[in-house]
Amino acid sequence: THMKEIGEELQSLKIHEQQLVDVVYSASLNKLATCGDDGVRVVDMQDWKELKTEHKEFNREEGDPERMEWTKDGQILTVATSGGYVFNFLMSIPVLSAHHQTKMVYLSSLRNVSIIDLQSDGAPVVSLEIAIEPSFLALGPEHVAVGMNNHSWFHTWNLASKPTTGNGNMMAQLQNQPVHEREYLGSVRQILLNDQYAAVLLDNGKVNLHLIVNDAENERDSKIFPDEKEDSKDVRITSISLTADFLIYSTSRGTLHHFYLKDWSQVGEHRHDVAISAVYANPLGTRVIFIDAQARGYMFSPVDDHKFEIPNFPSGNGIEKILFDQADHNTFIVVDTKNTRSLTTFSYSSQTTKGPSVTKIPALTKLPSGFTQVVVFNDGVIHGQRNSGTVASLTVASHDALLNSSLKTNTRMSRSSDKLRQSFHQLLQLNRLKSAWDLALQLKSRDIYQALAKKAMDQLEIDMAIRVYRELKDTAMVLSLQQIQGIEDKDLLSGHILLLQGDYTLAQKFFLASSNPIQALQMRRDLLNWDMALKLASQLAPHEIPSICKEYAQSLEVKGDHQQALAMYQRALTDDPTVAAGAGGKSKLTKEHLKAVNGGIARMTLRVGDLQKGRSLALASGDKILMKDCAAILEQMKQYPDAADMYVQAEQYEKAASIYNMTMNFAKSGPLMDKITTPKIHLQYAKAKESQKDYAA
Numbered sequence: 001t002h003m004k005e006i007g008e009e010l011q012s013l014k015i016h017e018q019q020l021v022d023v024v025y026s027a028s029l030n031k032l033a034t035c036g037d038d039g040v041r042v043v044d045m046q047d048w049k050e051l052k053t054e055h056k057e058f059n060r061e062e063g064d065p066e067r068m069e070w071t072k073d074g075q076i077l078t079v080a081t082s083g084g085y086v087f088n089f090l091m092s093i094p095v096l097s098a099h100h101q102t103k104m105v106y107l108s109s110l111r112n113v114s115i116i117d118l119q120s121d122g123a124p125v126v127s128l129e130i131a132i133e134p135s136f137l138a139l140g141p142e143h144v145a146v147g148m149n150n151h152s153w154f155h156t157w158n159l160a161s162k163p164t165t166g167n168g169n170m171m172a173q174l175q176n177q178p179v180h181e182r183e184y185l186g187s188v189r190q191i192l193l194n195d196q197y198a199a200v201l202l203d204n205g206k207v208n209l210h211l212i213v214n215d216a217e218n219e220r221d222s223k224i225f226p227d228e229k230e231d232s233k234d235v236r237i238t239s240i241s242l243t244a245d246f247l248i249y250s251t252s253r254g255t256l257h258h259f260y261l262k263d264w265s266q267v268g269e270h271r272h273d274v275a276i277s278a279v280y281a282n283p284l285g286t287r288v289i290f291i292d293a294q295a296r297g298y299m300f301s302p303v304d305d306h307k308f309e310i311p312n313f314p315s316g317n318g319i320e321k322i323l324f325d326q327a328d329h330n331t332f333i334v335v336d337t338k339n340t341r342s343l344t345t346f347s348y349s350s351q352t353t354k355g356p357s358v359t360k361i362p363a364l365t366k367l368p369s370g371f372t373q374v375v376v377f378n379d380g381v382i383h384g385q386r387n388s389g390t391v392a393s394l395t396v397a398s399h400d401a402l403l404n405s406s407l408k409t410n411t412r413m414s415r416s417s418d419k420l421r422q423s424f425h426q427l428l429q430l431n432r433l434k435s436a437w438d439l440a441l442q443l444k445s446r447d448i449y450q451a452l453a454k455k456a457m458d459q460l461e462i463d464m465a466i467r468v469y470r471e472l473k474d475t476a477m478v479l480s481l482q483q484i485q486g487i488e489d490k491d492l493l494s495g496h497i498l499l500l501q502g503d504y505t506l507a508q509k510f511f512l513a514s515s516n517p518i519q520a521l522q523m524r525r526d527l528l529n530w531d532m533a534l535k536l537a538s539q540l541a542p543h544e545i546p547s548i549c550k551e552y553a554q555s556l557e558v559k560g561d562h563q564q565a566l567a568m569y570q571r572a573l574t575d576d577p578t579v580a581a582g583a584g585g586k587s588k589l590t591k592e593h594l595k596a597v598n599g600g601i602a603r604m605t606l607r608v609g610d611l612q613k614g615r616s617l618a619l620a621s622g623d624k625i626l627m628k629d630c631a632a633i634l635e636q637m638k639q640y641p642d643a644a645d646m647y648v649q650a651e652q653y654e655k656a657a658s659i660y661n662m663t664m665n666f667a668k669s670g671p672l673m674d675k676i677t678t679p680k681i682h683l684q685y686a687k688a689k690e691s692q693k694d695y696a697a
Helices: 168-176 417-429 433-443 446-458 462-471 475-483 490-501 504-513 518-526 530-540 542-559 562-574 591-607 611-621 624-636 640-649 653-662 666-675 679-691
Strands: 020-026 031-036 039-044 065-070 076-081 086-090 097-100 103-109 112-117 126-129 136-139 143-148 151-156 180-183 188-193 197-202 207-211 222-225 237-242 246-251 255-260 265-271 276-281 288-292 297-301 306-309 319-324 331-336 342-349 357-366 371-378 381-386 391-395
Touching (some): 020 065, 039 065, 097 371, 103 136, 103 371, 143 188, 151 197, 188 237, 207 246, 255 276, 433 446, 446 490, 490 518, 542 562, 562 591, 591 611, 591 624, 611 624, 624 653, 666 679
Parallel strands (some): 097 136
Antiparallel strands (some): 031 039, 151 180, 197 207, 237 246, 246 255, 255 265, 288 297, 297 306, 371 381, 381 391
């Protein structure tokens, strides 16, 4: 009841004909039981409707019902009558279920289990009568396990896969007879089945792995974990997962083990820094999610022993289980039925520009009231049980736009643009790029194409990215992607994509981890990140240091940092690894390199004020272009006599004569007149001589 509802009548229902004697409510079932002149009636509070099938009337001897009470879990309703009778009615059965792939087994009555295929609407329900009221269930491809305490019974349910003779009654009888029963040295906490084996986790921290159908002659009939030969004192197995090929279990010491059933041996052990509390594997056992004692979630690959923490993993101790999507093993949900009563969807990518990654999908699914057991996750839909024991289904929020629309039909054109956009973004979050491309072609929106192109590049889907950028008419990006299209090294490819996206730090990391780490050096040179380039060159290509120093010095020279530029030019000569390595004491630097570096040293020597040394270096080089540059520097520094002399050496007679005339040094400009054709300079010289009354000159 909310405050705004106080004083307002919400529901009104006449249940009994003449008299209402008692009313009791079960919070666990969300049901209301009433008794009156015509017996006991039950109302479902969710929709405020009477459940006609649960109406109970009493005869004259039994009397009229007077008092009622529910048990705390809502399973039993006790009714006392005026005839002195006390009746106990079973109103619900324990919520007990398990699954294998898309098939689910659940307790349909106290001594009956049912198996249904959730993927096929028309599949028949297999019903098995059992001899006990079980406290645990397990389902495999061909068997179902039921049990209580330390005892389990195994029944065959998938007789369709077995050759049979006789009629259907014989088959039903065979189904109801257990093919094996087993007693363990502790109470059963968890039991899992595959086609041959049962893995049983006991409350003493041991795991009993054994054949479902006993075979005394088979040396691989049974095994206890941890192995007695190992140092297993104080080691408890905390969780198990069973696939067709592997038994995977975690321990209180923080170790994660892979036991290969075909070889009957351990093939992998990973050590975590704290205890592992729960482990969940995909159907192949190639990816494992585990939760540690600090409630952190990790994705682990036993193939390369790579582990990383799952970002934005739900915190707290309310996580009940993790389920992989049976139709898409790259998608999984984290189930919290205790605290937040929600489902969080995650999407896994084996290869991205940042390596393997797991991404949380923002849409959070809230479990409706009464949905107590989540059992199967298949193609965006969860299947489980309500607190009454009935099977229920719910579309998760991360898939609702896909499944609530006609995406899988041929009527997509009739759907609104908003619904198409919602479906498109959900497909991107689930990394279903091909389906997203189909929707993008319908939407034909630039922002949609850009989102798909970015996602394709993040997922290293170069062909898809090229296709999208063609639609965007981005020729430069198409050409850039085509140049890296054939790269098979994932680290190298990631580096190139990150470079195109402008993430240079991460691009360098992947380049260095690739088969061609020199690309990291080339990238830094192209970006003019000279300090980083020198650091990389010292590790990857020492022979490149002189050329990098030269390029760095040229960059500093343009910026006007002459002192630092001079130091770099000098380093471009001295940091020659071929000499240091003892290659006959002869440098392998090219003539072009030496010419450029020596010229730079001469220019920078002048710039820092050492005019005498600078002039000497320029004149010693014999390079007329260098001497012209040095003369211009001297002219800028107003060192006119030296500048004019340098221009003469560079055979730049007009510039030399112009400076000589300006400084009234006609003795030096006169001999140059025969080499000058510019009238302006001749006019300057003539006027100067005329002012000196040297009319003959």
